[in-house]
Amino acid sequence: MGKTLQVINTTLKGNKTIQLQDTDVSKVGLPKVRLNPTVGIIEIASGCMSECTFCQTKLSKGDLQSYRIGDIVRQVKTEIADGCKEVWLTSTDNGCYGFDIGTDLPELVNTVSEIPSDFRIRVGMMNPMYMPRIRDGLLKSFENDKVYKFLHVPVQAGSDKVLHDMKRGHTSETFRDVSKRFREKFGDFTISTDIIVGFPTETDEDFAETVELLKETKPEVVNLSKYSARPGTDAAEWDQVDVATVKQRSKKIFDLTNHISYENNKEWIGWSGNVLFDELTDDGIKGRNFAYKPIFVRDEVKIGQSHAVKITKATNHSL
Numbered sequence: 001m002g003k004t005l006q007v008i009n010t011t012l013k014g015n016k017t018i019q020l021q022d023t024d025v026s027k028v029g030l031p032k033v034r035l036n037p038t039v040g041i042i043e044i045a046s047g048c049m050s051e052c053t054f055c056q057t058k059l060s061k062g063d064l065q066s067y068r069i070g071d072i073v074r075q076v077k078t079e080i081a082d083g084c085k086e087v088w089l090t091s092t093d094n095g096c097y098g099f100d101i102g103t104d105l106p107e108l109v110n111t112v113s114e115i116p117s118d119f120r121i122r123v124g125m126m127n128p129m130y131m132p133r134i135r136d137g138l139l140k141s142f143e144n145d146k147v148y149k150f151l152h153v154p155v156q157a158g159s160d161k162v163l164h165d166m167k168r169g170h171t172s173e174t175f176r177d178v179s180k181r182f183r184e185k186f187g188d189f190t191i192s193t194d195i196i197v198g199f200p201t202e203t204d205e206d207f208a209e210t211v212e213l214l215k216e217t218k219p220e221v222v223n224l225s226k227y228s229a230r231p232g233t234d235a236a237e238w239d240q241v242d243v244a245t246v247k248q249r250s251k252k253i254f255d256l257t258n259h260i261s262y263e264n265n266k267e268w269i270g271w272s273g274n275v276l277f278d279e280l281t282d283d284g285i286k287g288r289n290f291a292y293k294p295i296f297v298r299d300e301v302k303i304g305q306s307h308a309v310k311i312t313k314a315t316n317h318s319l
């Protein structure tokens with residue numbers, strides 16, 4: 001704090017100053033500006049336990065440091081008292097949350113779900129690598145109505161050889177298993193994943209395996225990125241796939257995932273139920289149902305309100 005004031009004063013006098021320091025202070029409970037009054041974003045840990053060969057985040061965030069469940073619960077209560085209707089539990093990799101402090105993600109989700117208020121929980125991104133360890137506990141935690149039936153598990157590629165070269169610590173089978181089990185148990189469920197095309201060791205055959213995996217598992221949301229070498233990472237030192245091939249592969253996945261999400265979304269036409277309107281977008285106020293499907297309505301709604309709706313139309317990206 002002392003240094004913050006010092007930096008501000010120096011800057012006001014027109015001088016440039018830099019004061020950086022490593023700290024292991026928990027970020028839960030620190031003052032923040034909430035951009036969306038309906039959503040409380042809560043960081044549950046910093047860093048991760050992996051060393052993916054394409055990743056620069058690891059270089060800046062370092063090793064896993066999980067924050068205490070008690071501190072997180074206190075923060076959730078504060079967000080709800082401030083009017084939030086939804087909390088997002090987020091970190092670099094939620095999958096390994098708690099392993100350094102003798103707990104895990106299912107235990108955290110269970111404890112947060114027990115807070116006796118009317119709110120929803122969105123569990124953020126978790127790598128497939130730790131799924132075998134937490135899967136059964138998480139399937140149980142997701143039974144609670146407060147938890148959105150939504151998982152973000154970035155598989156990155158369909159080829160086990162590429163996953164090995166990425167040092168992801170999981171196989172494509174781990175992702176297949178997760179998709180299958182959560183869909184089997186909960187029926188309507190949103191699986192979101194990430195795909196990188198054009199990783200240095202990705203051959204045409206490897207790429208075909210990614211296409212196959214997507215066709216088979218049909219994830220509702222795919223965040224697609226073209227591989228680009230990040231300085232300081234292992235994969236940046238390897239022979240790179242040529243740009244034209246990366247572009248072609250990216251276009252193919254883009255078209256395929258658009259088709260898959262449209263087919264998935266069409267299934268929702270005729271569905272009726274409650275939607276919490278939680279986000280202001282350029283297209284109006286967006287709502288989410290229990291399966292975290294993005295929904296827009298013609299009528300005027302206010303952010304933070306819940307309404308019963310009926311789905312009449314589907315596009316690639318929303319209902």
Ligand code: SF4
Nearest residue numbers: 048050052055057058
């Ligand atoms: S991509 Fe891998 S190394 Fe990078 S932050 Fe995620 S889990 Fe950690």
